[in-house]
Amino acid sequence: MKRAWICAGILGFVVAFQVVPAGAGKGKEAPSAKEALQALQDYVGAWKGNGTSEKDKSAIWDEKIDWSWKFKKDDAWLAIEFKEGKLFKSAEMRYLADKKLYQLTLIDKKDQKQVFEGILTGTKKDRLTLERKDADTLDTHQILFNMAGGGIRSVYTYSIKPANRTLYNKQWQIALTKEGESFATAKKQIECVVTGGLGTIPVMYKGVTYHVCCGGCRDAFNENPEKILKEYQARKKAGN
Secondary structure, three states: OHHHHHHHHHHHHHHHOOOOOOOOOOOOOOOOHHHHHHHHHHHOEEEEEEEEEOOOOOOEEEEEEEEEEEEEOOEEEEEEEEEEOOOEEEEEEEEEOOOOEEEEEEEEOOOOEEEEEEEEEOOOOOEEEEEEEOOOOOOEEEEEEEEEHHHOEEEEEEEEEOOOOOOOEEEEEEEEEEOOOOHHHOOOOOEOOOOOOEOOEEEEEOOEEEEEOOHHHHHHHHHOHHHHHHHHHHHHHHOO
């Protein structure tokens, strides 16, 4: 009887600590920064439009904003330059794979940094909702990026939810139209060999002309065209 109990104990120990194969029980691997940021590809390019204040309806100002890709080895992010505007100077959009969140770092006109984090929302995942909490007031600040018109129009809406409140109060909104495009030509035709977006800038390698979507992709292509074209061919073969 004693021997039986010992055998049963050993068996229980083995079952309890059985090695689980790597990846078992886990979901799909988190996308890389480049893969996740490709969901924002329609924002890449030059935009112009107007900003309006919710508090002062008569306050209207011009905005010119440029989105472009940036690459450093295996890292990728989106750079945003406010070439003309009232509120901000520059920004970076990154993807935090460990948190599965997009992160926007805004630099305002006073060189103050504002960091927002959030996810894609909406039935078509075409709305990017980002938030941050003010350390002093505990108010929640939200910026919503909304794409429209097949990638030709975009709207940025900034709202604040006071502490201990449930509703957001809109502060301002920027409505933009992509430069050089119209609703009649919204359908993508030429593909960027780096990111798969709309190719607007020609680049050449070994006598063949390809296209990229921004200056950052042009620099990445020129730095290592063999690598870029190999990845591009792999995407085409996979049907992506």
